[in-house]
Amino acid sequence: MKWFRKGSKQEDLSLYNLIQHFTKSGDFIHFHNPQSPKPYWISYYGSLVDAEIVHRDILPYLQDPNISGYEDFQSAVPIEKVEITSDLETIQKKMLAGSVLIQFSENDNKGALVRAEMNKAREVSIPEEEFSVVGPKESFVESLTTNLNLIRKRLPIPQLAIREFTVGTLSQTRVAVLFIEEIANEENINTVLQRIGDLKYHQILDSSYIAQMISDNENSPFPQLIDTERPDRVAGVLAEGSIVILVDGSPHALIGPTTLVKFFAALEDYFINWQLASALRVIRLFSVSFSILVTPVYVAVLTYHYELIPRDLMATLVSSRSLIPLPPFLEAVILELTIELLREAGARLPTKVGQTIGIVGGIVIGTASVEAGLTSNVLLIIVALAALASFTTPVYKMGNSIRLIRFPFLLLAELWGLIGIALAFAFLMGHLLRLTSFGRPYMEPIYPPRLEDLKDAFIRLPFKMQPKRPIELQSPDTIMFSGKKAQEMNDIDE
C-alpha cells in the first residue's frame, strides 16, 4: 500500500488514476463496452477473478436494457452483496481480493464492486502427518474458508466464535481465532487475541510463523502450541476449552494452551478402547525417553561405568568394540549424525528417491561400516532404534525437538558419564518446568500436580470417567457432561 500513500501525495486522488495505475499490471483487465444499451467500463484482476462468474452472473445483466444506473444493477445481479462505493481504499482492497469493478462512466468517482473471486483450493484429502487407521480421514487444506467449514460442520452451535485478523503488511494474511464462548477461558482468549493483534511482520506464509511469534518462550526447542492438520482434533480441543488459530494458506491449525504430555497423545487414542490407548501412550512415552537417553547412556556406561554392564552382555559389547578405533563418544556422534543426515536427505528428496536413500543409507552404509570396523554393531542397533523411537511422537514438531536435545545429553555423557546425564536431565526439567503455553504451565499435570488431569495424560481412562474439562484450560464451565449413567431402559420384549 506504500505506493498508494506515496502516490496520494503527488497525484490527485481519483478512481480514474487508481485504475490507470492498475492497468500497468499485465493481468489487469479493463475494458469498455460502448455497444451495450448502457455503456459500461469493467475492470478486474484476471488472475483473481473467476471468469465463469463474470460471464454468467455479471455481463448478462449489464446488457439488460432495463438497467440505467448502479442501483438497478445492484438489485438485478444475483450475487449476495454488490457494494456501491467511492472509497478508494475499499475499492483497492476489494479488487485485490478478487472483486470486479463496474462503472458506467470512465470518470465516475464511484463504482459497483461485485465479488467474483476465484476459489482454487486443494481438495480435502487424507491427513498425512497424523494419519490414523480408524477415524475420520479429512485434513485441512490451504483455504481458510474450507477449513472453517470443516470445523463448523463438527460444531454446529452458535457459541463457536471466530475472530478474524489480518496479519502481514505484504501478505495480508487472514488469521482466524476460534473458541467456544462460555467454555474457553476469558483470560486465555484475551491473551491470544492480544498477541495476534500485536503481531508485526511483513509476510505470514504458514501458521508456524504465528506459532513461533506468539509462543511464550521463543528460544525453547519445544513447541508450545500443537499444530494439527485434523479438523476432528480441532473440534475435540475446542469442546474442551482450548483456543485454535487458523491461518489462511496453511493446512495446519494451532492449538493452545497445551501441555507436554498432550504432544504424545495421538487422536487415534480416542478411537480405540481405553486399555489399548493407554498401553500405546505408555509405549510412546517410553520410546521418547528411550530415544533421548539410550545413546548417551551407552556412551556414559562404556566410557565411565563398566561396572554397570551385565556380565553376560560384556562379551557382546567388548567383542563388537574390540576393533573400533574410535572412543565411544566419537563413534556415537558419527553414527547419530549419519542417521540425521539420512533423515534430512530423505526429507528433502522426492518420495521415490527418498525410499532409495533409506535403503542405501540404512542397509548399505550400516552394514558396510560395521564390516569395515568403523562402528560397532551394538551401537548401530541402538542408534537406529533411537531414531525409530523418535518417530513415534504424533506431533511432527515434537519429534524434531527430541532429535535435537539428544546431542547435549551426549556431550555431557562424554564429560561426566551418568552424572552428566543427570545434570542434563536436571537442566531439561528446569527448562520444561519454566515453560508456559499461553501463560498456563507446560508440565501440568505433573507439576502443578493435578490428579483430575492425569486421567487423560499418560494413560487415557474411559470417557465416562472424565466428565470434567481439563483443569489446565481453566474453563468457566467445568462439567462436560453429566457423569451419571443414562437411565436404564427396559427391553422392549419385557
Added chain:
Amino acid sequence: MKKKIIFFLIISIIVAYFGRVEKEILDELEIATSAGFDYKGDQKVEATAVFPRINPDKTITNETLSTTANLSKEALREINQKSHKPIENGKLEVAVYNEKLARHGIEDFIDTFHRDPSIGSRLILAVVDGSSKKILEKSYGEFDTGTYLQKLLEHNMAHGIIPTSNFHLFLSAFYARGMDPILPLLELNGNNINIKGLALFKGPKMVMELTEEKLFTFKSLYEELRLAGVKLKTKENNETEYFSIQAINSKKKFKITNVYTDPEINIHLKVTGSIREYSGENVDATTIKKAEKLLKKKISKESAEMIKRFQKKRIDPLGLGEQVRSRTRHWDEKKWEEQYKNAKINVKVEVIITEIGVVDGLS
C-alpha cells in the same frame, strides 16, 4: 543477556576442565572376574587375578596373572605391571582364599574389599582346600573361571544345599554380635570344582569344617530350604533301600525360654518334600511314613551332633546368639558366650511328604 552467556561459558569451561573424571573405556580394560589368595608364609600372600579375554569372534579365554606380595592392593598394582591393559576390579564376582590363609585369618582382605566402592556386596567369597591359584588357572567350559565359579555357587545356593553366602552376608555375620560367618568350601577334583563342605569361622579365622553330607541339615537350620534334594538310606531285612526326596522346602521357628536366666532354645523345623525315587518295590502309605520317619531321624540326629560341635568350638554360625539378643533387653555378649557353651538347644523336626509324583499310587 550477553553477560549471562559469557558467564555460562566460562563456568562450563572451568567445570568441564577441572571436573574431569578418569575415563575407563570398556574395551581398554582387563576386567577381573575372580581373585584368589594363597598363604605364602609369614605376611606374604600370592594373589591371582582371573580375567576373561574376549576375542573378536566372541569366544572367551581364561587369563590369569599372579604375584606374591604383602598386601592385596599392592598385589593388584604388581599384577597391573604384568598386564598390557589396566586391570579393574569393579566386576569381581568371586574371591577365593585357600584354607591355610583362612585359618590364619582373612581380616585384612575383607577390610580392603569392604572399603573399595567398586566392589559389589554380592561378591561371593569361598574357601578353597588346596591352592586357589590352581583352581583359578584351570578353564572350565565356555566361561572364564570367575563366571563359572559364580554360576556354580549361585545356583547351588538358590536351589541346592549350600547356605546362601555372599560378601554382604559375610560382613553382617562378621560384625553382628552373637553370630559367626560361614563360607562355602571348595576343592579341585580332577577337572571339576567340587563343593567339599562349609568353612566355619570364628571372627576372621576359620576354625572348623563341615562336610558336604551335613550341609542339608545345616542349611535347613541356617535358613530355609528351597526345592532342595536329599538321599536317605535305610537297611531293612538285610536289604538296603534308598529314597530320593526332592523339592524339599523347610521353615524354622525359634522359641526361646528363660532368656534372662538360662536360655533354652527350641528350634521348630518343618520340612516338606516329595518322594521322587525309591529303590524298593512300591511307593505306598507305609513308604511315606517310613520316609518321613527316616528324614526326621536324620535331621534331628545330625543337628544335635552339629550343634554340640559348635558349642564345643564356641562358634555360632546359626546365629542363635542373635536370636537370643533380639529377645533380650540389655543383652550382654560376654554373659551369653558363657551361657552358650552349655545352653540347651533342642531341635524339633516335623516332616511331611506332600506328594509322590504325578501318579497317585496310594489306594
